[in-house]
Amino acid sequence: MQYVVYCDESRHDGGTEARFMAIGSLWVPRCRKAEITKTLRRLFHEENLHAEVKWSKVSASRLASYQRIVDFFFNEEALRFRVIVVDHAKYDPDGFHGGDRELGFYKFYYELLVKWLEPGNEYLILLDFKQNQSADRYRDLRAVLTRKLKGEAKILDLTVIDSGETPLAQLCDLLTGAVASAWCGSAKAGSAKAQLCDHIARHRGHSTLKIASASPAISKFNVFKIDLQ
Numbered sequence: 001m002q003y004v005v006y007c008d009e010s011r012h013d014g015g016t017e018a019r020f021m022a023i024g025s026l027w028v029p030r031c032r033k034a035e036i037t038k039t040l041r042r043l044f045h046e047e048n049l050h051a052e053v054k055w056s057k058v059s060a061s062r063l064a065s066y067q068r069i070v071d072f073f074f075n076e077e078a079l080r081f082r083v084i085v086v087d088h089a090k091y092d093p094d095g096f097h098g099g100d101r102e103l104g105f106y107k108f109y110y111e112l113l114v115k116w117l118e119p120g121n122e123y124l125i126l127l128d129f130k131q132n133q134s135a136d137r138y139r140d141l142r143a144v145l146t147r148k149l150k151g152e153a154k155i156l157d158l159t160v161i162d163s164g165e166t167p168l169a170q171l172c173d174l175l176t177g178a179v180a181s182a183w184c185g186s187a188k189a190g191s192a193k194a195q196l197c198d199h200i201a202r203h204r205g206h207s208t209l210k211i212a213s214a215s216p217a218i219s220k221f222n223v224f225k226i227d228l229q
Contacts, residue, residue, distance in 0.1 A: 002030035002122045002156070005113070006172040008163065009105075009128070010055065010180035020183040023112050024083040024176030026168055030124065032078045033168070040167040043072055052163070053170040055177020055193075063192040066174065067199050073171060074203045074220065081172070082222040083179045084112040085212070106141050111226060114145060115216040119152035128169060129160040175200070179223060182209035 006026040011018035028036060044053060047065035051057070058066050073079055086108055109127075117123060127138065142158035149155070163169035178197050187193035201209040204221050212225040 001120075002124070004028050004030050004033050004168075005123055005125045006161075006163075006166070006169045007109070007112075007125065007127045008169065008173045008176045010173075010177045011184060018180075018184055018186075019088055020180060021086040021088060021108075022083050022176050022180035022183065023086070023108055024081065024172055024179065025112055025116075026172035026175070027080040027082070027116065028168060029078055036076060036078065037167055040069075040072065040171065043068065044167060053167070054163075054173045055181070058174075058193050058196055060192045063195060066192075066196055069171065069174065070196065070200055070203065073175065080116075080218060080220060080222075081175050082112065082116060082216075082224065083176055084108055085179065085183055085223060085225045087225075102137065106137050108226070109141055110144055112224075114148055115224075116218055117145065117149060117153045117155075118218075122154045122156050124156045125158040126161045126166075126169065127159070128163045128173070175221075179209060185210075 004027075006028075007024065009021065009023045011021050044050070047062075047068060049062070049065055053066075053069065073081070113125065125142075138158055138160065142155050145158070146155050161169060163173060178193075178200055181187045181193055182197045182201075187197060197209045200221075201207060201211075204211075209223075211223065213219065213222045216222065216224055
């Protein structure tokens with residue numbers, strides 16, 4: 001099987017209302033990508049969502065539309081989502097990465113991806129563009145993953161895309177932003193964003209989105225809270 005993996009991150013820069021960082025990934029079989037993208041574009045059009053769909057644009061007037069997008073994800077069997085949650089308060093780049101916070105960030109990306117890269121499969125990994133201090137971060141991430149896989153699985157490419165042109169990347173942004181918001185407690189109770197978080201949580205069978213998954217095994221919606229102790 002070949003898979004396309006769309007990646008995004010939320011609250012990775014920290015801040016007073018951003019104790020937790022989230023790095024998310026949306027996994028889709030490559031043979032289904034075109035069909036699912038077409039259906040998702042049609043859904044956006046039906047909901048009059050002509051600008052980029054993303055977490056930051058969730059509002060009361062668009063809540064029902066965004067709930068439909070979430071429903072689409074959970075109803076589409078081929079789609080999977082995995083997100084890693086990192087506690088900024090416990091993250092010490094000086095102690096673990098020689099002060100290189102950017103290096104630490106991509107090590108978290110490695111932890112996000114490596115558990116779901118299965119022997120015999122091939123992967124196209126697409127990251128939302130991020131301005132890095134080092135020009136080699138993407139190449140290095142691909143090289144480290146390739147070494148870990150030892151030829152049992154293959155990284156076809158690991159590159160960046162413009163999420164504004166890609167509905168599946170926008171879906172990844174929406175789900176990743178919701179997880180980050182729930183863990184940070186940044187959405188005001190009763191607000192559209194809080195309601196959308198609750199909507200996702202109900203699909204997962206929980207009362208809140210701030211619940212980690214029991215294991216990193218491949219599942220519909222996997223939330224991994226990394227232990228930095």
